Amino acid sequence: MSPLELIKLARATRKNAYAPYSNFFVGCALSDGNGQTATGCNIENAAFGSTICAEANALSSAVAAGLGKPKQIAIVSTTQATPCGNCRQLISELAPNAEIYLALPEGDEFNTYTINSLLPDAFNSLD
Ligand code: THU
Numbered sequence: 001m002s003p004l005e006l007i008k009l010a011r012a013t014r015k016n017a018y019a020p021y022s023n024f025f026v027g028c029a030l031s032d033g034n035g036q037t038a039t040g041c042n043i044e045n046a047a048f049g050s051t052i053c054a055e056a057n058a059l060s061s062a063v064a065a066g067l068g069k070p071k072q073i074a075i076v077s078t079t080q081a082t083p084c085g086n087c088r089q090l091i092s093e094l095a096p097n098a099e100i101y102l103a104l105p106e107g108d109e110f111n112t113y114t115i116n117s118l119l120p121d122a123f124n125s126l127d
Contacts, residue, residue, distance in 0.1 A: 001031050001035075001037075001072065003072065003074065003099075003101045003110060003112075004108060004110075006029050006030075006031050006037070006072050006073075006074040006101065007029070007074045007076060007101055007103045007110060009029035009037060009039055009074065010027040010028055010029040010039070010054075010074040010075060010076040010103070011027055011076050011103075011105060011106075012027070012039075013027040013028065013029060013039040013040065013041050013054070013058075014026060014027025014041055014054070014076050014077070014105065015027070015041075016041045017041035017042050017043070017054065018041070018042070018043045018044055019042055019044050020044060021044045021046075021048065022044065024042075024077065024078070025041070025042070025077065025078075026041060026042045026053065026054035026055075026075065026076065026077045026081070027039070027040075027041050027054055027075070027076045027077075028040045028041070028054040028055045028057065028058040028073065028074065028075050028076075029058065029073075029074045030058050030059070030062050030067070030070040030072065030073050030074075030095065030098070031070065031071060031072040032062070032067040032068040032069065032070055032071060033068065033071035033072070034068055036065070036067045036068070037067075038058050038059075038061040038062035038065055038067055038070075039058055039061065040052075040053075040054045040055065040056070040057025040058030040059070040060070040061055041054050041057060042054045042057070043057065053083070053084060053086070053087050054075065055073070055075060055083050055087040055090065055091065056086070056087055056090055058073075059090050059091070059094050059095065062094070063094065069094070069095055069096070069097065069098075070094070070095035070098045071097065071098055071099070072098055072099050072100075072101065073091065073095060073098045073099070073100045073101065074101045074103060074110075075100065075101070075102050075103070076103050076104065076105060077104075077105075078104065078105060080102045080103065080104055080110075080111065081102070082102060082113070082118060083100075083118065085119075088115065088118050088119040088122070089119065089122065089123070091115045091118075091119075092115050092119050092122035092124060093122075093124060095115070096115060098114075098115065099112055099113075099114070100112065100113040100114065100115065100118070
């Protein structure tokens with residue numbers, strides 16, 4: 001699917017974010033390249049550490065729905081934020097070959113990353 005199509009899905013999902021503490025709303029959409037997509041938004045909690053990031057939420061949905069390894073990941077926020085460290089670790093295992101698009105809530109511009117550029121030398125083994 002085209003990057004902008006996936007970004008559109010992430011933008012729609014961002015509208016469902018539950019972020020009353022930070023007011024920082026994030027949407028994420030994944031595509032497995034076989035026509036299947038999964039989405040996630042951030043879900044905050046009064047116990048701040050219980051917050052779920054948009055990327056973690058989308059990856060959880062993808063696994064639960066039986067998607068193949070994501071080939072594309074779109075992430076939308078007002079700062080075009082890169083994934084947090086924990087989400088980079090999740091992406092490195094669950095979507096190691098994905099193109100990662102970082103986009104704003106509006107407009108046609110986005111930046112493309114790989115997880116290797118965001119998390120080089122990732123931990124990936126108990127050996
Ligand atoms: N957040 C995400 O959803 N993804 C990220 O990669 C960075 C941060 C959320 C967590 C929290 O709800 C809010 O953004 C502020 O940190």
